Each structure stands twice: as C-alpha cells, then as structure tokens.
Amino acid sequence: MNLKGVNGKSSRRGLLTPVNWLKIMRRHKAWIIVGAVILIVSSSFLYSRLSGTETKIMMTPSLPEEVDDFSIIWYQGEDFLGSKEVSFANLLGGKPIVMNFWASNCASCRAEMPHFETVWQTYKGDVLFIGLDVGRFYGFGDQEQSKKELKELGITYPSGTPYTSGTIRDLRVGGLPSTSFITPTGEVHKNWVGLLNSSKLTELIEGLLAAS
Numbered sequence: 001m002n003l004k005g006v007n008g009k010s011s012r013r014g015l016l017t018p019v020n021w022l023k024i025m026r027r028h029k030a031w032i033i034v035g036a037v038i039l040i041v042s043s044s045f046l047y048s049r050l051s052g053t054e055t056k057i058m059m060t061p062s063l064p065e066e067v068d069d070f071s072i073i074w075y076q077g078e079d080f081l082g083s084k085e086v087s088f089a090n091l092l093g094g095k096p097i098v099m100n101f102w103a104s105n106c107a108s109c110r111a112e113m114p115h116f117e118t119v120w121q122t123y124k125g126d127v128l129f130i131g132l133d134v135g136r137f138y139g140f141g142d143q144e145q146s147k148k149e150l151k152e153l154g155i156t157y158p159s160g161t162p163y164t165s166g167t168i169r170d171l172r173v174g175g176l177p178s179t180s181f182i183t184p185t186g187e188v189h190k191n192w193v194g195l196l197n198s199s200k201l202t203e204l205i206e207g208l209l210a211a212s
C-alpha cells in the first residue's frame with residue numbers, strides 16, 4: 001500500500017514500526033507492567049465472582065520447603081495436643097499436618113473453615129489440623145475476635161496464633177486464606193493459596209498421606 005502525504009511524497013509518519021514499538025515499550029515499561037498486573041487481578045476477581053467464590057492472590061508460597069520451629073499462643077485444642085506449651089516442633093514426628101492460615105475479618109477464611117471442620121472430623125485420627133490465626137499482624141481482627149469466630153463456627157481443631165510477627169515473615173505468609181500440607185518430618189508437601197472446599201481438601205489430604 002502506497003501512502004502519500006499532502007505534498008505527494010511517500011510518508012511513513014504515524015506508522016508503528018518494530019523499532020518504534022520497542023521505543024514505546026521501553027519508555028512506558030513501568031506502566032505496561034502495572035497494566036498487566038491490573039488485568040490479571042481484574043480477571044481473577046471477575047472469575048471469582050462468576051464462579052461464586054472469593055480468592056485472594058498471593059505472590060509467594062505460604063511456607064518454605066521446610067518449617068523451622070516457632071511458638072504458638074493456643075486458643076483451643078490443648079486437650080487434644082496434651083499441653084498449652086506446645087511449639088510447632090513438638091507437633092512433628094507423629095501425624096502429617098494441615099496448617100491453615102486465617103483471620104477473623106477474612107470472608108474467604110470464614111467461608112472455608114466449616115469445610116475444614118467437616119474434613120477434620122473424618123481425618124483427625126490420621127492428620128493433625130492446625131488453624132493459625134495471623135489476622136492481628138495484618139490488621140484483620142484481634143485474638144478475642146478470632147476466639148469468638150471459632151466458637152460461632154463450631155470449629156474444634158487446634159487453633160492459635162504465633163507469638164511474634166517475625167514468624168509470619170519467616171513463614172512467608174503473604175495472603176489469606178492459604179494452607180500448607182506438611183509431612184511428619186516437617187517437609188512441605190504442598191502449598192495451596194485460596195479457598196478450599198471439602199472435596200478439594202480431601203483430595204489434598206489423601207496426597208499428603210500417600211507422601212508421608
């Protein structure tokens with residue numbers, strides 16, 4: 001196609017050649033990245049609305065490959081654990097562990113917790129469930145609100161909160177809800193980010209048992 005300017009001469013002004021594209025992309029690199037992130041988040045939000053679920057996006061895994069020891073303030077479950085002074089290391093060596101990170105003012109956390117309770121009742125002879133409340137470190141409720149929510153939802157598996165915010169940094173918790181499936185030796189078999197229902201949770205636990 002022959003493009004002519006007003007003076008009758010060929011003109012390529014306004015054409016986006018590959019070189020021009022590269023210049024534009026370099027000049028607006030930051031805005032292109034921001035736009036891509038917005039598109040991804042918007043798409044995820046739209047999908048969650050259409051599918052009837054709500055999911056938070058987390059950019060990092062919820063746990064490293066192995067979990068170091070940390071102390072826990074227990075809200076409940078001392079009778080099942082055998083003591084109020086039980087750290088994470090004390091939980092290892094027996095059953096595989098399903099560790100769920102939640103907060104009292106997290107709608108998705110609240111939605112999935114009854115599913116965890118249902119599956120816990122089926123697997124508590126083979127797997128240890130731990131609900132780890134991290135809300136107070138993110139501004140999503142305090143300890144009293146969390147205890148109240150556990151009671152309202154009828155949650156019976158052991159639940160508590162880390163002593164310090166440093167634990168959250170070490171565990172790389174960057175979004176809620178999230179769940180980690182840990183072998184008896186403390187190795188992370190799988191991390192799951194977002195809401196879990198009974199069916200998917202059961203599937204993941206069966207995989208954890210097979211790997212333990």
